[in-house]
Amino acid sequence: MEILVTGGAGYIGSHTCLELIAQGHQVIIADNLSNSHRLSVERIQSISQKEIVFYEVNLCYEKAIEDIFQAHAIDAVIHFAGFKAVGESVEKPLMYYQNNLESTLVLCKTMERHKVHRLVFSSSATVYGMNSKSPIAEHASLYATNPYGRTKLFIEKILRDWSKTIPESSVALLRYFNPVGAHSSGLIGEDPQGIPNNLMPYITQVAAGRREILSIFGNDYDTIDGTGVRDYIHVMDLALGHVKALEYTLNSKVCDAFNLGTGKGTSVLELVKAFELVTGQKVPYQISKRRSGDVATCFANPTKAKNKLSWEATRDVVQMCRDSWNWQRKHPMGYLSS
Numbered sequence: 621m622e623i624l625v626t627g628g629a630g631y632i633g634s635h636t637c638l639e640l641i642a643q644g645h646q647v648i649i650a651d652n653l654s655n656s657h658r659l660s661v662e663r664i665q666s667i668s669q670k671e672i673v674f675y676e677v678n679l680c681y682e683k684a685i686e687d688i689f690q691a692h693a694i695d696a697v698i699h700f701a702g703f704k705a706v707g708e709s710v711e712k713p714l715m716y717y718q719n720n721l722e723s724t725l726v727l728c729k730t731m732e733r734h735k736v737h738r739l740v741f742s743s744s745a746t747v748y749g750m751n752s753k754s755p756i757a758e759h760a761s762l763y764a765t766n767p768y769g770r771t772k773l774f775i776e777k778i779l780r781d782w783s784k785t786i787p788e789s790s791v792a793l794l795r796y797f798n799p800v801g802a803h804s805s806g807l808i809g810e811d812p813q814g815i816p817n818n819l820m821p822y823i824t825q826v827a828a829g830r831r832e833i834l835s836i837f838g839n840d841y842d843t844i845d846g847t848g849v850r851d852y853i854h855v856m857d858l859a860l861g862h863v864k865a866l867e868y869t870l871n872s873k874v875c876d877a878f879n880l881g882t883g884k885g886t887s888v889l890e891l892v893k894a895f896e897l898v899t900g901q902k903v904p905y906q907i908s909k910r911r912s913g914d915v916a917t918c919f920a921n922p923t924k925a926k927n928k929l930s931w932e933a934t935r936d937v938v939q940m941c942r943d944s945w946n947w948q949r950k951h952p953m954g955y956l957s958s
């Protein structure tokens with residue numbers, strides 16, 4: 621099938637494109653490169669040995685999106701494009717609401733005009749807020765604690781309302797927990813701009829000598845060792861989850877949410893120690909104060925995805941650390957190192 625992947629040059633998008641190609645699909649990427657690199661598109665091509673159609677385009681520009689749908693017989697869309705930094709969203713809420721919501725509305729209107737009714741949306745476990753008890757199932761209460769999370773929550777609701785107006789539509793809302801790792805080639809990977817918000821890229825940048833020391837945000841949580849516990853999931857497992865969700869939309873006419881996680885929790889200190897063991901790289905750290913908005917523990921109940929998508933994560937923390945480091949050691953400055 622011809623799949624439009626918005627944000628396909630990004631971290632999770634690029635890995636998903638590889639998995640789509642491996643399953644025999646044609647991929648069209650629309651990405652404005654605001655938080656990704658053109659080189660990742662070239663890398664997808666060289667790894668897959670397949671030609672990728674790439675449009676450098678802002679999804680908010682209706683004409684540009686219309687042109688893509690006119691030029692290609694698109695069968696389905698996987699929608700990754702959107703701003704995703706929690707901290708930045710608190711400082712610039714209007715930018716986040718305008719970009720993330722408007723781009724989605726333009727996409728849906730264009731899909732409807734062209735009778736494209738299958739959509740996989742990149743949502744996030746952040747929609748569960750801070751009150752849900754782990755393991756978290758899809759029926760847990762939804763409550764976002766920051767503008768970024770609220771854009772994900774609002775878009776889920778927009779897609780539910782929209783899909784109700786189109787009987788033949790099918791929408792999968794994928795709620796990721798903590799994506800880490802990289803393709804085994806080490807040719808594509810996570811390349812955050814500026815200081816990494818997330819734990820794993822910070823660890824790998826310290827290991828690569830790009831950052832001096834890791835600050836662990838609090839060790840007085842009610843967890844196994846006092847540090848935050850999260851559900852880290854290998855990005856290649858996540859990519860396969862998107863392919864399975866796409867298949868699911870072929871045989872269903874619903875709008876449904878799925879957790880993509882391993883169902884296992886790992887603490888910050890456990891991840892640091894695993895990383896040092898696997899890579900032989902030291903990761904100096906200091907304990908600092910808690911980060912506002914953090915919860916002690918957050919991991920998935922992934923049963924629904926296993927039962928309805930026939931999908932479950934298979935890669936463990938060792939493989940996550942190994943593949944994250946393999947990417948970073950080959951690209952100390954990310955894609956700019958190339």
Ligand code: WQD
Nearest residue numbers: 706744746798817818819822835836837848849850888914
């Ligand atoms: C993980 C743990 C931190 C950095 C975020 C977003 C969520 C989703 C995934 C997009 C926590 C600790 C972190 C550091 C640290 N993104 N930590 N030092 O906060 O679980 O989720 O990313 O959808 O929306 O909220 O991930 O990697 O930031 O933090 O100690 O330098 O690592 O306190 O316990 P988080 P994270």
